[in-house]
Amino acid sequence: MKPPHPPTADPCSDRLAVALARLHRVAARHPAAAERQLLALEAALRAQGHTAAALDTLAQRFRLLERSGRALALRETLQAAARQAEAAALPAQAAQMAEALGRIAYQQGLYLEATEQWSRALDRAEAAGAWREGVAARIGLGQIHYAMGAWTTGLRFHRDALARLGPQGDSYLAAKVALNIGVGHFETGQLEDAERHFAHGLAAARRGSHREFEAEAHWHLARAALARGQLPWATADCRLALGLAARLGHHWLEAAASRTWTEIALARGDEAGAVRSTLHGLALAERIQSRPQQSQAHRQLAQLLEKQGDLQGALAHLWRHVELQAEVERQTPSGPTTLYAAPEPGEAPEAHPRTLNPSAR
Known part of the structure; x- marks a missing residue:
């Protein structure tokens, strides 16, 4: 199985590709062992002077930690690695570091920082001809x-990413872009298109054994089924x-799916179960320091407690939701920049309602 982002621009890249592919398989069943081996491999490559290969290995270690909500622990390491890649004129590796830092910032709701990092990743990827990093940045x-x-x-950015992915057969990116396109269709009320792309994402995830995307696809399919009123499927x-999320230790996804389980519980008339699910999701969101997820959980709890007549508790959660939402909005780009695609001919500019993306993928 190929690793999600094969290493590039290093004389030992062929051997490294084999090693990283093996560790990618090990990580599926023994993530702690894979993490230790990746760390040891990275140190050995640095000692041998193979900077590009060491940074490629760090990028894979980031992806492993990201699945279990521990990517934030690598932030300073990735920042130092980004400076090293820039100093060594390794644009492909600089793109990988910036893309990873963008994902950490996005998870926390630091959207200005995420925009800057993904813009840098795109610039470096274009300079290096690194199509995988370019697709991820888009x-x-x-x-x-x-x-x-x-x-x-x-959606336009995601369709552009899909077009650039082309027939390369990268199951990791194919799953990721399909799920994101599906989210765009879901949020604009195009349920049939959304479900089709969620199914494509699920197929790509299974093809490459990307369990985190398999779990995410099921979550999105649950949301679509709930929107259709198909409670058993949801x-x-x-x-x-x-x-799947619990077994992977994928706290971000488990928190997101817990909010959907809250909606399902309410549809079944189980208010106590809805509260338990939302509290569980809030605890997970706090663990990974995700402001958007915390905000959404507090809003759900405010609504649930108000319905139960606990107005004091509801008000406390509502104020916390407002505080977190304000923090997120301060970190959201507020005006047009060169990063933002202009409306196509005949298309009206979109409103700016400040709603949050339900998917951090």
Whole structure:
């Protein structure tokens, strides 16, 4: 199995590709062992003077930690690595570091920083001819537009990423872009298109054994089924998403799916279960320091407690939601920049409602 982002521009790249592919397989069952081996490999490569290969290995270690909500621990390491890549004139590796830093910032709701990092990643990827990093950066920039409620523009970035992915057969990126395109369709009320892309994402995730995207696909399919009023399907898919996310230690996804489970519980008349699910999601969001997810959980809890007659508790959660939402909005681009695609001919500019992207993928 090929690793999500094969190493580039290093004389030992062929041997490294084999080693990283093996560790990618190990990580599926023994993530802690894979993490230790990646760290040891990275240190050995640095000692041998193979800077580019060491940075490629760090990028894979980031992806492993990201799945379990521990990517934030690598922030300073990635920042130092980004400076090293720039100093060594390694644009492909600089793009990988910037793309990873953008994902950490996005998870925390630091959208200005995420925009800057993904813009830098795109610039470096274009300079290096690193198509994988370029595709990943475009996906990220599309997510920034989603965070601003600019769904059509975000979809344009994601379709561009899909076109550049082409027939390369990279299952990791194919799953990621399909799920993001599906989110754009879902948020604009195009359920049939959304479900088709979620299914494509699920197929690509299974093809490459990317369990985190398999779990995310089930979560999105649950949301689509719930929107259609298909409660049994929504329940089955959400249960699959929660189970996979818990086994992976994927806290971001488990928190997101917990909010959907809250909606399912309410549809079934289980208010106590809805509260438990939302509290669980809030605890996970706090663990990974995700402001957007915390804000959404507090809003859900305010609504639930108000419905139960606990007005004091509801007000406390509502104020916390407002505080977190304000923090997120301060970190959201507020005006047009050269990063943002202009409306196509005949298309009206989109509104800017400040809604949050439900998917951080």
